[in-house]
Amino acid sequence: MTAAPTLPGTVTVRVPAKVNLQLHVGALRPDGYHDLATVFQAVSLHDEVSVARWDGWQVVPAGTYADGIPTDEDNLAVRAAKLVAERCGVDESLSIRIDKDIPVAGGMAGGSADAAAALLACDQLWALGLDRDELAEMAAVLGSDVTFPLSGGTAMATGRGEQLAPVLARGTFHWVFAISDEGLSTPAVYAELDRMREESGESVAEPQVRPDLMAALRQGDAAALGQALHNDLEPAAFSLRPDLRELRDAGVEFGALGGIVSGSGPTVAFVTESHEAALDLSVSLAAADLCRDLRRAKGPVHGAQVVAGPRD
Numbered sequence: 001m002t003a004a005p006t007l008p009g010t011v012t013v014r015v016p017a018k019v020n021l022q023l024h025v026g027a028l029r030p031d032g033y034h035d036l037a038t039v040f041q042a043v044s045l046h047d048e049v050s051v052a053r054w055d056g057w058q059v060v061p062a063g064t065y066a067d068g069i070p071t072d073e074d075n076l077a078v079r080a081a082k083l084v085a086e087r088c089g090v091d092e093s094l095s096i097r098i099d100k101d102i103p104v105a106g107g108m109a110g111g112s113a114d115a116a117a118a119l120l121a122c123d124q125l126w127a128l129g130l131d132r133d134e135l136a137e138m139a140a141v142l143g144s145d146v147t148f149p150l151s152g153g154t155a156m157a158t159g160r161g162e163q164l165a166p167v168l169a170r171g172t173f174h175w176v177f178a179i180s181d182e183g184l185s186t187p188a189v190y191a192e193l194d195r196m197r198e199e200s201g202e203s204v205a206e207p208q209v210r211p212d213l214m215a216a217l218r219q220g221d222a223a224a225l226g227q228a229l230h231n232d233l234e235p236a237a238f239s240l241r242p243d244l245r246e247l248r249d250a251g252v253e254f255g256a257l258g259g260i261v262s263g264s265g266p267t268v269a270f271v272t273e274s275h276e277a278a279l280d281l282s283v284s285l286a287a288a289d290l291c292r293d294l295r296r297a298k299g300p301v302h303g304a305q306v307v308a309g310p311r312d
């Protein structure tokens, strides 16, 4: 990925994608959100967000998935930068370059990652000295998934996904991500889950992460992790996109230790026992021609980091 700063004083932040290892979804709340219990893992697919002072607001998309993102004020990175400016009394506008290597609307929180990266980049550019709590508070205003990419690693989240607690995870896990042509809308997938639950009349339990996942992470046991993967949104994603079930089943048949729809989908994540196994699985899935793209990654990785500062 190239993210060479092109404007003087540019700050660049590198930020990872996430996968939900377990995602338990509670009942619909009066505010339109659902209480969650989830475990996020940051994985080595990264966007880079570069900010520089500019006469007016502009977004410059670049990289593998440049085509998919809004270039107006709907861009989450712009919203994040404007929030920092407003909160901190900064009267400046920015050029924001986004090198997009995280699939768009793929259930890997790429937009949220860009928002988190923009918060950190603005803090550096404007020398604001914001602390972790201040950044996390602004992140939560921008979206449920925006706080996690600030810290990365492996973390449990509750509330609507913004309340984080670290999780002990040993070792490195090897992932293959199968990326679809078209994204899925997060609100549409939650709405489909509500519809399916109403139709079946099932009672909705308090969301809770299961101990099998915590044990697998503590032991760094990829096979146990494969068995512990769980996503309450998966049936809703399958209902909207039946081809994803075939993709998940194919990956497991080709030797993945486990496969799961990532968050609200449509990316399907497979955990494998080694880097070599991930390579083998990618080859088999590519031959089966069931998805647009295959990406290998490892996790956990650290969260958003400044990689080029204003004085570089």
Ligand SMILES: C[C@@](CO)(OP(=O)(O)O)[C@H](O)COP(=O)(O)OP(=O)(O)OC[C@H]1O[C@@H](n2ccc(N)nc2=O)[C@H](O)[C@@H]1O
Binding pocket: 020, 023, 032, 033, 034, 035, 036, 038, 106, 107, 108, 109, 110, 112, 142, 143, 144, 145, 146, 159, 160, 161, 186, 187, 190, 262, 263, 264, 265
């Ligand atoms: C499903 C998850 C799993 O981690 O991520 P993605 O797979 O989309 O990346 C998240 O819950 C997505 O978080 P994020 O994408 O930040 O959602 P937000 O912008 O806060 O909310 C978008 C919409 O999703 C629904 N939503 C989101 C979070 C939540 N706890 N309950 C919800 O019902 C609501 O309809 C809300 O209006």
Ligand SMILES: Nc1ncnc2c1ncn2[C@@H]1O[C@H](COP(=O)(O)OP(=O)(O)O)[C@@H](O)[C@H]1O
Binding pocket: 068, 069, 070, 074, 075, 076, 077, 098, 103, 104, 105, 106, 107, 108, 109, 110, 111, 112, 114, 115, 183, 184, 186, 263, 264, 265
């Ligand atoms: N910087 C951004 N990168 C990606 N998507 C963005 C961005 N800003 C706004 N969006 C919008 O957010 C939606 C969800 O994107 P994304 O965060 O990639 O997916 P998901 O919520 O499935 O993880 C996209 O459809 C896109 O229109």
